[in-house]
Structure formats: C-alpha cells, structure tokens
Amino acid sequence: MIASVSVGTTETTVVPAPPSFPYRFVAIGNSGAATIYVKLTPDATPVTTTNGIPVAPGASLVFDQPAVRLELFRGGVKAIATTSTNVAAQYF
Numbered sequence: 001m002i003a004s005v006s007v008g009t010t011e012t013t014v015v016p017a018p019p020s021f022p023y024r025f026v027a028i029g030n031s032g033a034a035t036i037y038v039k040l041t042p043d044a045t046p047v048t049t050t051n052g053i054p055v056a057p058g059a060s061l062v063f064d065q066p067a068v069r070l071e072l073f074r075g076g077v078k079a080i081a082t083t084s085t086n087v088a089a090q091y092f
Contacts, residue, residue: 001089001090001091001092002088002089002090003015003088003089003090004031004086004087004088004089005079005086005087005088005089006084006085006086006087007032007036007079007080007081007084007085007086007087008080008081008083008084008085009080009081009082009083009084010080011046011047011078011079011080012078012079012080013041013076013077013078014028014038014076014077014078014079014087014089015028015076015077015089015091016076017041017074017075017076018074018076022065022074023091023092024064024065024092025062025063025064025065025090025091025092026062026063026077026089026090026091027060027061027062027063027089027090027091028055028060028061028062028077028079028087028088028089029059029060029061029087029088029089030055030056030057030058030059030060030085030086030087031058031085031086031087031088032057032081032084032085032086032087033057033083033085034057034081034082034083034084034085035054035055035056035057035081035082036052036054036055036079036080036081036085036087037049037051037052037053037054037055037079037080037081038052038053038055038061038077038078038079039051039052039053039077039078039079040075040076040077041075041076041077041078046078047078047079047080048080049080049082052079052080057085077089
C-alpha cells in the first residue's frame with residue numbers, strides 16, 4: 001500500500017494497524033517542509049514531539065524486518081508535526 005497523509009499538530013495515523021499479520025516493510029517519507037515525529041503504536045501512549053522519532057523534511061525512515069521475526073509493526077504508526085506537512089508511506 002502507498003499512501004499520502006497530511007500530518008498536523010494532532011496525532012495522525014500514517015500507517016494503519018495491519019488486519020492480520022504484521023507488516024514486513026514500512027517506509028515513511030517526509031515530503032513536507034516541517035519535521036514530523038513518528039511512533040509505533042502498539043500501546044495507547046500518544047505520539048509527541050518528545051517521544052516520537054524525528055524525521056526531517058526530505059528524509060525517510062525505513063524498516064525492513066525479516067520474515068522469521070515479524071514483531072515490529074502490529075499496531076501501525078502515528079505521527080505529529082509542529083505545523084501541517086505531507087507524509088508519504090509505503091507498507092506491506
């Protein structure tokens with residue numbers, strides 16, 4: 001799946017929770033002008049600018065996990081930004 005998502009100052013789902021098996025590959029690209037902060041969301045703790053992984057404008061964050069250890073992406077990915085910006089996500 002490839003998606004384009006607008007991320008603002010409230011928590012936004014960038015990669016939804018998988019319907020059955022965890023995703024093997026996730027790439028999140030910041031195509032906007034503001035830094036985004038991303039967080040894996042297996043728990044209920046909301047993403048903030050202090051607990052999220054910063055992704056600068058023009059940068060990408062890529063996870064590729066081996067098929068024998070599919071544990072990372074069971075809950076999806078959420079993001080927040082200091083101002084509205086665009087994010088591209090690819091996951092399967």
